[in-house]
Amino acid sequence: MHIEIYDTTLRDGAQGEGVNFSLEDKVLIARRLDEMGFDFIEGGYPLSNPKDAEFFQRMVAEPLKHSKVCAFGMTRRRGVKPADDPGMKALMESQAPVITIVGKTSDFHVKEVLRVSEQENIDMIAETVEYFVQQGREVIYDAEHFFDGWKANAEYAAKTIAAAASAGAMRIVMCDTNGGTMPEEVARIAGEAAAKVDKPLGIHTHNDCELAVANSLAAIDAGAIHVQGTINGLGERCGNADLISVVANLALKKQGYEVLEQGELDHLTELSRYVYEIANMSYRINQPFVGSSAFAHKGGMHVHAVNRVAESYEHIAPETVGNERRVLVSELSGRSNIIAMTTKHDIDEDKALMDRILREVVDKENAGYQFESAGASFDLLVKRISGTYAPHFELVKFHTSVESRGGQPVTEATVKLLVDDQVRHEVAEGDGPVNALDAALRKALNGSFPNLRGMQLVDYKVRVINSEAATAASVRVVIESRDADGEVWGTVGVDENVIQASWDALVDSIEYKLCKDEGKMA
Numbered sequence: 001m002h003i004e005i006y007d008t009t010l011r012d013g014a015q016g017e018g019v020n021f022s023l024e025d026k027v028l029i030a031r032r033l034d035e036m037g038f039d040f041i042e043g044g045y046p047l048s049n050p051k052d053a054e055f056f057q058r059m060v061a062e063p064l065k066h067s068k069v070c071a072f073g074m075t076r077r078r079g080v081k082p083a084d085d086p087g088m089k090a091l092m093e094s095q096a097p098v099i100t101i102v103g104k105t106s107d108f109h110v111k112e113v114l115r116v117s118e119q120e121n122i123d124m125i126a127e128t129v130e131y132f133v134q135q136g137r138e139v140i141y142d143a144e145h146f147f148d149g150w151k152a153n154a155e156y157a158a159k160t161i162a163a164a165a166s167a168g169a170m171r172i173v174m175c176d177t178n179g180g181t182m183p184e185e186v187a188r189i190a191g192e193a194a195a196k197v198d199k200p201l202g203i204h205t206h207n208d209c210e211l212a213v214a215n216s217l218a219a220i221d222a223g224a225i226h227v228q229g230t231i232n233g234l235g236e237r238c239g240n241a242d243l244i245s246v247v248a249n250l251a252l253k254k255q256g257y258e259v260l261e262q263g264e265l266d267h268l269t270e271l272s273r274y275v276y277e278i279a280n281m282s283y284r285i286n287q288p289f290v291g292s293s294a295f296a297h298k299g300g301m302h303v304h305a306v307n308r309v310a311e312s313y314e315h316i317a318p319e320t321v322g323n324e325r326r327v328l329v330s331e332l333s334g335r336s337n338i339i340a341m342t343t344k345h346d347i348d349e350d351k352a353l354m355d356r357i358l359r360e361v362v363d364k365e366n367a368g369y370q371f372e373s374a375g376a377s378f379d380l381l382v383k384r385i386s387g388t389y390a391p392h393f394e395l396v397k398f399h400t401s402v403e404s405r406g407g408q409p410v411t412e413a414t415v416k417l418l419v420d421d422q423v424r425h426e427v428a429e430g431d432g433p434v435n436a437l438d439a440a441l442r443k444a445l446n447g448s449f450p451n452l453r454g455m456q457l458v459d460y461k462v463r464v465i466n467s468e469a470a471t472a473a474s475v476r477v478v479i480e481s482r483d484a485d486g487e488v489w490g491t492v493g494v495d496e497n498v499i500q501a502s503w504d505a506l507v508d509s510i511e512y513k514l515c516k517d518e519g520k521m522a
């Protein structure tokens, strides 16, 4: 059976703290969802702001190929005819083929929040839905606080959805607006609701109890054919049901459900990252299915098993959802991690060598290093231990200073190096000691290694690692560098002095780039 996937990233997702899509962001996301075969895309709330209203005009000018565009709004205001209500006018002007109307299900909300009679709320629902149906629009009815309302007064809740259904709504969507309902309640109430209306049911859940995906699946198992949610679970408070997980579970874990266009499942990871990128948010590494850790193996025993049979510690093949398997190296590694991570180093599976590398990794992690995000430093460590490393330069000395000139801080670094037995002595200013050191180091090396101009530092993180040791605390510096072709690599340095730790990470970054360009890292 086909389950309709209704995306509300651009409306309910935008209600998430820290999310603010521009008009162009919204158009880009809508187009990507359209390409993947999402059935419905809720573009926004046209009454709310000009940007949302404009989005619908863009959709008229440049229509989507597959997805139906939905405009969202509430039922008419109390005591007003739909045709006179500014909300209805904004929805009509959107020209969206589908209008999604949210209305009150719970008698408590009718009394305490809307402050209208129970009958007026029923009339608001029926007249609003009927108005849009008469104007030739398809109407989806979002029954707000559906489960809470049903638990408090099932008879009244049933009357509200019956009003929407008989007025012509094509879907009745059960909303767990406060996100507090348990999956067994969702299943039971969805079954009871199905007996009261003759329209297909949908489900819209929030994640306040970390159950939004489970509740969506429970409703579908109970007969709902339509599911609403957002990409990556963006949304107000704890977010909405994450459609990435909903879609993956329906396609891969449940029997008999079809979702999206065929062959689109392996674009889920790309879609998730795309939306994070546009929302200017960091992705969640442990996000199910699509996080970078979703198939990352760290424990030595696990890596040993995965090297033999991948499915021993993987519930699906990562490629099914466009993700990839990763092996991490750390103090929890066994020889199997090292073997998996050294395949590119043209070294035999020499047991003694693997043990030496493993011991060095464990010792260094014990001293505060972390190789998970510093793969380039690990690769250099392997080269050092296997005797294939020849440094490209030697440090004679470095010096940094920060002084105040006219109230402005000025940072300067000097480095003295030996490159091919030649002394290079350079000074540079920077936005801080590490930036200045980087600039001076490059000045000293650029003549011999012009390819260094292609790389840049893109991230710099410092962490105190044994703060309980007070003055003797060490710091770990992790630097991320990027090459002109987009390749990114991480390096790490640890020391009691933050400048020394930064220097070590910096030198590893440059040595890695030079080795890589000479084909010694492949």
Ligand SMILES: CC(=O)SCCNC(=O)CCNC(=O)[C@H](O)C(C)(C)COP(=O)(O)OP(=O)(O)OC[C@H]1O[C@@H](n2cnc3c(N)ncnc32)[C@H](O)[C@@H]1OP(=O)(O)O
Pocket (backbone or CB within 6 Å): 012, 015, 045, 047, 048, 049, 074, 075, 076, 077, 078, 102, 103, 104, 113, 114, 124, 144, 177
């Ligand atoms: C569960 C959900 O996610 S529903 C969607 C929630 N999303 C948003 O609120 C984001 C967009 N909202 C907005 O831009 C604004 O709130 C607007 C434009 C919709 C309304 O703004 P305002 O007119 O200034 O009203 P305000 O937001 O303060 O209050 C909401 C009003 O709608 C009424 N209302 C709430 N739900 C409904 C409903 N389902 N049907 C009719 N009226 C409703 C409230 O009673 C209140 O009116 P009142 O002040 O006369 O009592």
Ligand SMILES: CC(=O)C(=O)O
Pocket (backbone or CB within 6 Å): 012, 102, 142, 143, 144, 145, 175, 176, 177, 178, 204, 206
């Ligand atoms: C409609 C909606 O967003 C909700 O009830 O949560």
